[in-house]
Amino acid sequence: MKKIRERIESIDTLRGIGAIAIIVFHIFFLANLKLPYGFIKKCATMGGAAVPLFFSISAFSMAYSYSERLFEPDGMRTFFIRRYFRVAPLFYFMLIVNMSVGWIFANTKYKLLDIFLSLTFLFPFVPGKHPSLVMAGWAVGIEWIFYAMFPILILISSTLLRSFILLILSLAISIWMDDLGTIFPGVPDAYFYMNIANHLVFFISGFVVYWLLPYLKKIAAVSFFVASKIFPTTLFLIGWILFIVYFYFMFNFPFDIIMTISWVLWLSGATLCFPTFINNRIFQYIGKVSYSTYLTHPIVIVLCIKSNAYTVFYENINSNTIAFLACCVFTIVIVVVLSTLTYRYIEEPGIRFGRRFKTIKPDVRLQT
DSSP: OOOOOOOOHHHHHHHHHHHHHHHHHHHHHHTTOOOOSSHHHHHHHHGGGHHHHHHHHHHHHHHHHHTTTTTSTTHHHHHHHHHHHHHHHHHHHHHHHHHHHHHHHHOOOOOHHHHHHHHHTOGGGSTTTTTOSSTTTHHHHHHHHHHHHHHHHHHHTOSHHHHHHHHHHHHHHHHHHTTHHHHOTTSOHHHHHSSHHHHHHHHHHHHHHHHHHHHHHHHHHHSOHHHHHHHHHHHHHHHHHHHHHHHHHOOSSOHHHHHHHHHHHHHHHHHTOOOTTTSOHHHHHHHHTHHHHHHHHHHHHHHHHHTTHHHHHHHHOSOHHHHHHHHHHHHHHHHHHHHHHHIIIIIHHHHHHHHTSSOOOOSSOOOO
């Protein structure tokens, strides 16, 4: 019997940080709030890059949980059944919520084709339909394609060298995708961004970290306990500094490369466990319910805009920066409360139902 692997708590921490970043990003852009140029504004604009971070975390989690058991008898069937019941119930619930909000506030009429594509997760393959009827749902479609490719990808990238070669190839494809808009002018530019080919490099970066893990643990074990905590923190800070410097100076350099390096550093640090000031209960909990926060936060932001909730903060707070931060805290609190409910009453029942099938068990309970 294979040894059950220990749970890596800092993975949830990284998810929590990513979830907060995405919420702040969408508050800034969807609500079009005033914010002076500076560090806070730069951080707000950087938040959109957290979606590829989730792809990297997802790939690492899948490799860490299933790579050694996927090809056991009935293992493939188990994997896909559990992935479906992990993702689909909440997505279908939010599909109903999004359609209801669209109908109530904008009298939106929905086509049967659009509903069909969302129910079957086929929307990523159709230009113009790729965002799905669920706000921010495009990333879930990309995730589903990755699940379908996972058995093949994990076989191809079965060593550190192979995964690194695949990383370079997928990075080249991602950079090439940036120019396809000019070659195919009739296709929406967003389709080339919201495409598995564009984001495959981030999934592969998760595989690279998975194969790096034994070497990272050896490096961290060389020094005494305090130094071992300094090592993952250093990796995290280097990735963060690299990210900040790029955004401040906007070098003429492919952003995909910067994100790939940063996510590898962040994820490598997370696998070795961040210190307490990063790996705290707040980030961990938000990371635990991060799938719910991702799908519920756009609706919350839209309702805050429609109800003029953000306007109240700006009218009663003199500083635009403080008003923006207040809007962010207000929104995050609401999103986390709603996510707690959807996680408990929709996600968890779906997870339990998926586990009822007589199949393999993952090496560790990593939420993805």
